Amino acid sequence: DDAWAVDLAEKDDGNLTDSYFLKKRTFRNIGMVIAPLVAGLVVKHYGMTNLWLIYGMGIFIATLFLIFAKNTNHVEIKENEIEDYKNVFTHSRKTWDFIRKHKIVSLLFVAIFIFFVVEEITSLVWTPYLQSHGLPLPQIGYLFSLIAGLGILTPLITERILKNKSKLSILTTTTLIYAVALILAGVYSRLLFISIIFVITYSLEEIIEPLEDSVVNKYLQSKIRATALSLKSVVTSMASIVGGPLAGYILGILSAEKALMLSGILFMIIPLVYSLAGKRTF
Template identity: 30%
Template sequence: MLFKKDELKHLWPFYLYLLVSGLSTMITPFYLLYFLHLGYSFFEISVIMSCAGVTAFLFEIPTGAFADGFSRKYSVVVGALIIAIAVMFIPIVKNYYVILLLYIMTGIGDTFMSGAQEAFVIDNLNSKKRKDLHQEYFIKSSSFLALGAVFAPLLGALLVKVYSIEILWYIYGFGFFFTAIIITFFTKENFKPKKLKLLDLFKESFQTSKIGIAFSIRQKTLFFSIVAGIFMCIIKAGAIGTQPFLISLGLKEYQMGYVFSIISVVCIASSFASRLFTRFKSKNVLSVVILIVMGLLFSLLFIYPPFFILGTIIIITKSGMLNLGGPLIQSYLHQVIPGRFRATIISTMSMANQLASTLAGLLAGFCVDLFGPQRVIAFSGMFGFIAIFFYQKMKD
C-alpha cells in the first residue's frame, strides 16, 4: 500500500500544502535567467541570494526558539505569509536594492518555517504514538514536493514561451499563501509550550537556543553531520551557473522548464529508492552518492556545444543522486535529537547550512564571472571529499 494505516488522517494537510508548494515553484528554472535579463552579473545575483542567507543565519536561532517557546504551527504560518508578500513584490520592482530588501524578507520568513515545520509534524506524530510514520513523512514529503515540481516547470515553460517570467513570481507567492491557509485552518498543534510573558518568553527562548547549540556541538553525530552538510552546501552553490551553462550548449531558454520537470521525476524515484538502502549504514550510502556526484560534475568539463543533451543528462542524474540520501539522514538524525529542542537543533543545522551557502554562493558568483559556469560547476564537486570524511566519522 502507498499509505500506512491512518497516515493520511494525520498527515494529509502537510502533504497537500507540500504538493501545492511544489506546483507553485514554476519560477525555479527561470529565476537566474530573470535576473540576468535585468542586467545583473553573476556576482550581483549571488549577493541577492546571499542577503537571504545572511538574514537566515542571523534569525535562525531566535525564530527556532520562538517555535519551541511559543508555537510551531504559527511560526510556520508567519513565515509563509512573510515570504508570500515579499515574493509577489519582486516582479513589480526593478531597483536592485529594493530586490535585496525583498530577499532579506524571504530570509526572515524562511527562518520562521525551517525547523518549526519538521518539529510540528514530528511532535504531532509522537503525540499520536505514530513514530513509525517519521520516515514515511520524510520520504513522501520530498516526493510530494517533487510531484508538484514535475508539472510546475512544464507549466512554467509554457507561460514563459507565451507570456513572460514575471507571472511566475506571483504563482510562487500564492503557494506560500496557500500554506498559511492550510496550516491555520486544517491542522492542530499538539505541542504545549509553557505560558510565559513576552519578556520571559524571549529569555526562555535564548536560553533554549544556547542549550540547543551546546547539544549540537556536544553530540558528535549531529556535529559531524552539520560539518558535512556545510561542504555539501558548497557543492550545491557551484551549480549557480547551471542554467546559462546548458543554454550555452544549445538548450532553448523555455526548455529549461522541461529539464527541471525531468529532474523532479528523477527525484521522486530516488526518494522512494532510498527505502532500498535502509538496511545499510546511512553514512556509507551518502559517501557512495557523493563520489558518484563528484564524477558526474567533473565530466562536465568535457561537454561542449552542441551536445546539450549529454550535459542535461549529467545534470539530471546528479540531481537525482543528491536527493537519494536526504530521507535516510533526516530520519536517522531525528532519532538522536531530543523532542524538547527539536526545532532549535534543526534550526542550528539550517543556520550552519545558510552561512555556508551564503559564503559559497558569493564565491561561486565571483568565480563564474571570472572563469565561466562550466569550470565552477565541475570543480565544486571536489569539496565532496571533505563531506565524505565527516560523514564517515558519524556513528550509526
C-alpha cells in the same frame, strides 16, 4: 513544521521519520510538475489576476489542514514566560552547546554547509555551461521538468532501499557519486554526457536532502529539536551567503569546466563526513 512532524512520527513509530521526509519530497515534486501546467492554463484562459486568487486559495486550504492537525504536547504557557526573552536565549545557548559537543551532529552540520555552498556554485555554472555547448534555454527547462518527474519516483525508490541499507550508507554512496559526477562533467564536456550528468546530480539531491534531514533529526532530542533546526536553517543561509560571492569569484577566474571539477573535489568532503559518522553509530 519539521520539528513538529518528527515529534509526531517518533511518538507513533520511529521509522516514520524517514518516510515523512521522503514523501514530503515526493509531494513537493508532484507540485513542481503540476503547478506550471495549472499556471499556464489559468493565465491562458483567465489571465494573471486569477492566478493570484488560486494561489491564495491554496494557502487557505493548507492553513485549514494545519488548524485541524494533531498536536504533540499541548503545554499551557504562562504570560510571563512568553515575555521572558532570557529563557529564549538560554535555550538557544544550550542547543548550540549540544550541537558543538555532539561530534556527529557537528559533522552533519559541516556536511550541510558544504552541500549548500557547492549547490550555490553549481547552480550558477550549469545553465551557461549547457548553453555554451549548444543546448537552448527551453531545452534546459525540459531537463528541469524531467528532473521534477524523476523526483516523484526517486524518494519512493529510496524508501524501499532503506529496508536493506542504512541512511548513512546511502548518503555516503550518493554523495560520492555526486562528487565524481561533477568532476567528470568538467573533464569530459560532450553535450549529451554533461546533460545526463546534470539530470543525475539534481536527481541525487532528491535522495540526499530528505535523508540528510532524517539523519540530523535522529540525533536531536525533542526538547531542543525546533531550536536546533532553526540553527540548521541559519547554517544553510550562511552557506548561501558565502556560496553566492564565492561562485561569482570562482567563475571570474576559472572556466565552467574547472569550476565543476573544483565543486566535485570540495564535495568529496561530504561522503567522508558521512562515512565517519557511520563508523561511530550505524
